[in-house]
Amino acid sequence: GESVGLHLPTLSVQEGDNSIINCAYSNSASDYFIWYKQESGKGPQFIIDIRSNMDKRQGQRVTVLLNKTVKHLSLQIAATQPGDSAVYFCADGGSQGNLIFGKGTKLSVKP
Amino acid sequence: SQTIHQWPATLVQPVGSPLSLECTVEGTSNPNLYWYRQAAGRGLQLLFYSVGIGQISSEVPQNLSASRPQDRQFILSSKKLLLSDSGFYLCAWSVIRAGQGASSYNEQFFGPGTRLTVL
Numbered sequence: 001g002e003s004v005g006l007h008l009p010t011l012s013v014q015e016g017d018n019s020i021i022n023c024a025y026s027n028s029a030s031d032y033f034i035w036y037k038q039e040s041g042k043g044p045q046f047i048i049d050i051r052s053n054m055d056k057r058q059g060q061r062v063t064v065l066l067n068k069t070v071k072h073l074s075l076q077i078a079a080t081q082p083g084d085s086a087v088y089f090c091a092d093g094g095s096q097g098n099l100i101f102g103k104g105t106k107l108s109v110k111p
Numbered sequence: 112s113q114t115i116h117q118w119p120a121t122l123v124q125p126v127g128s129p130l131s132l133e134c135t136v137e138g139t140s141n142p143n144l145y146w147y148r149q150a151a152g153r154g155l156q157l158l159f160y161s162v163g164i165g166q167i168s169s170e171v172p173q174n175l176s177a178s179r180p181q182d183r184q185f186i187l188s189s190k191k192l193l194l195s196d197s198g199f200y201l202c203a204w205s206v207i208r209a210g211q212g213a214s215s216y217n218e219q220f221f222g223p224g225t226r227l228t229v230l
Contacts, residue, residue, distance in 0.1 A: 034218060043201050043221035044155070089154065093217050098145075098170075103154040 012108045019077040021105045023090035028071065032093030035064060035075045038104070039086045047075070047088075077107075085109045113138035117202050117222035124229055130175075130189040132225050134202030137183065142204040144185040145219065146177055149199040161185060192229045200225045 013019045025033070031052035036044035048059045050066050050073070057064050063076040077084055087106045091099040114137045124130060136142055143162050147155040157170045159177035167177050174193060178186045185202055205219040 032217065036221075041224070041226070043203075043224045046218065046220060049218060091219075098157060098160060099217060099219055101155040 009103065010106045010108065012110060013080050015080060015082060015109050015111050017080055019075075019080045019084065019107060019109075021075045021077075021088050021090075021107065023073050023075075023102050025071050025073070025090075025092045027092060028068075030092045033064070033066065033073055034091045034093070034099065035062075036089045036091060036101075037084075037086045038089065044089060080107075080109050082109050082111060113204070113220065115202060115204055115220060115222040117200075117225050119225060120223065121226045122228070124192050124227065126194055126229055127191045130187070130192050130196070130227070132187040132200055132202075132227075134185040134187075134222055135183055136185075136204045139183070139204065139206060141182060142206055143217070144179065145203040145205070146185065146187050147201040147203065149201060149224075151198075155201065159187070194229050197227055197229045200227055 011019060011021060032049065034049040035047040037047050038044040048057060048062050048064050050057045050064045052068060055066055061078045064073060066073045073090060075088060085108055087104040089104045090102045093099060116135050118133055141163065143160060145160045146158040148158055149155050158175060159167055159169055161167050161179045164179055164182055167179060174191065175187060175189050187200060189196065201224045202222040203219040205217050207217050
């Protein structure tokens with residue numbers, strides 16, 4: 001079956017530094033991945049997605065990298081700000097159309 | 112633009128009482144709709160999804176049920192709540208976009224959630 005996991009449950013970074021959040025997936029047939037940000041007490045918010053025909057995709061201050069060889073993706077946040085503090089989930093689009101979510105990484109930004 | 116509403120925002124219910132959570136979507140037609148539950152400090156567990164009116168798929172056995180009486184309305188119900196039903200319930204919608212071959216892209220958008228506490 002499919003599984004999505006995160007390497008670290010918590011990550012603490014200094015304001016202004018770059019953050020890297022990692023995620024592993026097991027289904028080699030997965031061709032679509034999404035990163036979500038969830039602030040306390042709110043629903044997850046779409047950040048960025050990537051399709052398997054890409055290795056890298058950039059948004060505003062965020063970059064997602066996909067390594068299909070080792071079934072790993074990462075979310076990089078440049079110049080991390082206090083407003084970036086949240087739980088970040090990766091989601092695997094799988095082959096059935098429904099998303100499979102990882103457990104989440106809590107990002108804390110120190111001023 | 113599309114918006115998704117959930118209510119109530121918070122709910123405290125005694126064990127054994129019934130439950131009805133409602134989710135509505137605006138600005139899109141024939142969306143896929145989803146109910147997730149999130150335990151404190153945990154990931155999202157898919158409970159139900161629906162690809163159309165009256166079409167419900169259950170992902171996990173439980174004492175919850177879902178219904179879709181209208182195209183953009185999704186309801187989560189229970190006849191008798193258990194303590195273990197406490198959690199953060201999230202509704203989401205998507206429109207699956209066709210990709211290459213048999214692949215599809217399922218970008219889901221979430222509502223604000225309902226915090227349910229069963230005492």
